[in-house]
Amino acid sequence: xxxxxxxxxxxxxxxxxxxxxxxxxxxxxxxxxxxxxxxxxxxxxxxxxxxxxxxxxxxxxxxxxxxxxxxxxxxxxxxxxxxxxxxxxxxxxxxxxxxxxxxxxxxxxxxxxxxxxxxxxxxxxxxxxxxxxxxxxxxxxxxxxxxxxxxxxxxxxxxxxxxxxxxxxxxxxxxxxxxxxxxxxxxxxxxxxxxxxxxxxxxxxxxxxxxxxxxxxxxxxxxxxxxxxxxxxxxxxxxxxxxxxxxxxxxxxxxxxxxxxxxxxxxxxxxxxxxxxxxxxxxxxxxxxxxxxxxxxxxxxxxxxxxxxxxxxxxxxxxxxxxxxxxxxxxxxxxxxxxxxxxxxxxxxxxxxxxxxxxxxxxxxxxxxxxxxxxxxxxxxxxxxxxxxxxxxxxxxxxxxxxxxxxxxxxxxxxxxxxxxxxxxxxxxxxxxxxxxxxxxxxxxxxxxxxxxxxxxxx
Numbered sequence: 001x002x003x004x005x006x007x008x009x010x011x012x013x014x015x016x017x018x019x020x021x022x023x024x025x026x027x028x029x030x031x032x033x034x035x036x037x038x039x040x041x042x043x044x045x046x047x048x049x050x051x052x053x054x055x056x057x058x059x060x061x062x063x064x065x066x067x068x069x070x071x072x073x074x075x076x077x078x079x080x081x082x083x084x085x086x087x088x089x090x091x092x093x094x095x096x097x098x099x100x101x102x103x104x105x106x107x108x109x110x111x112x113x114x115x116x117x118x119x120x121x122x123x124x125x126x127x128x129x130x131x132x133x134x135x136x137x138x139x140x141x142x143x144x145x146x147x148x149x150x151x152x153x154x155x156x157x158x159x160x161x162x163x164x165x166x167x168x169x170x171x172x173x174x175x176x177x178x179x180x181x182x183x184x185x186x187x188x189x190x191x192x193x194x195x196x197x198x199x200x201x202x203x204x205x206x207x208x209x210x211x212x213x214x215x216x217x218x219x220x221x222x223x224x225x226x227x228x229x230x231x232x233x234x235x236x237x238x239x240x241x242x243x244x245x246x247x248x249x250x251x252x253x254x255x256x257x258x259x260x261x262x263x264x265x266x267x268x269x270x271x272x273x274x275x276x277x278x279x280x281x282x283x284x285x286x287x288x289x290x291x292x293x294x295x296x297x298x299x300x301x302x303x304x305x306x307x308x309x310x311x312x313x314x315x316x317x318x319x320x321x322x323x324x325x326x327x328x329x330x331x332x333x334x335x336x337x338x339x340x341x342x343x344x345x346x347x348x349x350x351x352x353x354x355x356x357x358x359x360x361x362x363x364x365x366x367x368x369x370x371x372x373x374x375x376x377x378x379x380x381x382x383x384x385x386x387x388x389x390x391x392x393x394x395x396x397x398x399x400x401x402x403x404x405x406x407x408x409x410x411x412x413x414x415x416x417x418x419x420x421x422x423x424x425x426x427x428x429x430x431x432x433x434x435x436x437x438x439x440x441x442x443x444x445x446x447x448x449x450x451x452x453x454x455x456x457x458x459x
Contacts, residue, residue: 005069006037013061020054028232029055032206036170037062041205041229043176043221047236048210048380053356056082056172056206057099060140063169080169083142083159083200085149085193087178092143093329094336094356099141106141107134109148109155122147124154134158137167146189149196159199168200176207177373179223180216194225205229210380211236211373213430236376236431240383243421244445245393245414248366253288259366259394260289264296267315267344271303274315274343275361276335278351280378282367286318286346293344303341313341320348335360349378358385365393368400372409372428388442420447 010033014020025033028046032055035042046052063080086092092108099106110125125148126134133139135158148155158164173179173193182190197205205226212220221229248255260279267274281289293316294301299309307313317331334340335357345351349369363382369375375393383389393414398404400411409428416424421444422434434443441451448456 002038003034005066006034009037009062009065009069010034010058012065013058016061017058020057023054025054026051028234031230031232033058033062035230035232036204036206037066039204041226042232043207043217043226043229044232044234045209045212045217045236046232046234047238048377049238049358049384049386050210050234052174052208052210053095053098055208056084056170056174057095059170060105079138079140079167081137081140081142081164081167082170082172083144083149083168083196083203084172084174085146085196086143086174087145087182087187089325089328091174094332095141095143097336098356105139106143107139109142109144111145111147111152111155122151124148124152124158135161135163137163146187146193149199150189150192159196165200166202168203170206171196171200171203172206172208173224174208176209176220176224177212177216177377179220180212181371181374191223194223197225197227211376211429213428216373236429237422237426237434238380238383239434239439239442240386240388241379242388242390242442242444242448243379243425244390244448245395245421248394248396255394255396256285256288256366257292259364260292261296263344264293267293268297268300271300271315272341272343276340276342276357276359277344277362277364278360278381279344279346280348280363280365280367280369281346283320283322283348285366286320286348289346290316290318315341316344316346317342318346319351320346332357349374356384357381359387360384360389361387362390362392365391368393368395368406368410368414370405370410371407372413372425375410375413376425376429418446420444422447 014023014025029051032042032044036059044052044055059082060080067080084095086095089110096106096108107129111122112125113120114123149159150156179190179193205224207220207224207226248259250258263277279289297315301315302309302313303315311317311327312330319328319331331342331345334342360382363379365375369378379391382391395414400406400414413424426432426434439447440453441448441456
């Protein structure tokens with residue numbers, strides 16, 4: 001009977017959604033929603049592009065309908081609130097774009113530093129928020145940075161109020177791997193998110209991420225004080241992504257030019273038909289790449305040819321922390337549209353975490369990220385639409401020397417020469433062997449060299 005009630009409530013939630021009314025839910029999405037419906041904590045490891053966001057987007061309607069059908073519950077809990085802890089403004093803005101298609105359902109809480117006579121302290125930023133609705137828990141979703149919840153007096157007071165203790169029925173930690181990557185030094189509030197279980201005693205805790213091995217999953221559960229959570233582990237393999245790595249030679253400038261110039265020349269030739277590409281570069285080299293493309297493309301960097309010479313019409317862009325918020329939002333808006341003028345983006349790690357950019361065809365790293373887990377997360381942003389895509393890593397011996405901030409796992413990935421790159425990544429993440437049919441030359445650069453199929457010209 002409980003399963004039948006859940007399915008009826010789920011049917012209502014999907015139909016109540018403008019954005020998802022025509023979506024067919026995947027089995028693991030349904031399992032996750034059922035676990036929260038039953039009041040359980042949830043840890044879900046689902047691959048990039050699987051659709052983790054839909055799980056919490058449907059929760060207010062799902063839980064509201066559950067409450068409506070329960071005559072034993074008091075009237076004041078009929079409008080549940082879902083709190084979503086998110087690491088980046090760009091990710092929260094993307095979520096708002098999808099959620100607020102029909103009505104103003106969500107608010108964003110961030111924090112900022114304020115200096116006064118008492119010194120520097122962190123305050124809650126409530127820009128564009130109806131304060132009355134916020135205090136009365138009238139928003140269905142509260143998106144917040146950890147710092148807004150835990151490091152501001154206003155945020156703590158808000159979430160410890162009686163109305164929020166009653167109303168919040170789910171707390172979502174989106175991109176939960178940030179607990180492990182950032183919690184110890186960079187953004188220490190991530191290590192304190194377990195406090196939210198005390199703030200909201202009636203809420204299910206939900207941790208979502210694309211990659212986490214067994215050790216990582218244990219650490220996440222412990223950090224969040226999760227109570228016997230229901231675990232849903234998806235297949236991390238992305239068979240539509242071709243992995244390759246290339247040893248780059250020469251001095252730094254020469255090396256970068258040899259990588260960037262062919263891309264710029266091809267972009268000049270193809271303009272809007274050039275496949276959308278993200279180049280991950282160290283910050284100092286983003287500016288170098290931008291100037292190089294500017295010199296090669298000249299006036300033809302704008303499209304159409306008679307277009308105004310403004311960023312919205314440029315074929316390439318930079319995305320990193322020093323950029324203005326307006327510029328970053330413009331780039332993401334372009335990339336998430338079906339008619340993006342921007343085809344190549346020079347970026348640091350700031351771009352794309354969890355943002356729904358379906359048609360990225362190539363991810364290029366010049367220099368390895370710090371860990372295999374980070375690399376798998378970032379390359380997973382390619383081909384979210386399921387079409388064939390590429391992930392290329394350029395590296396040299398300086399990149400993987402002992403004095404660089406690169407883990408031994410990433411050094412090993414760079415050094416291997418005699419095994420499948422996909423298998424290495426999946427084994428490290430404790431995901432086993434690739435579960436899909438033999439990919440041959442479509443798998444990785446190593447398998448491509450070993451493939452004997454009729455399509456392989458090299459044989």
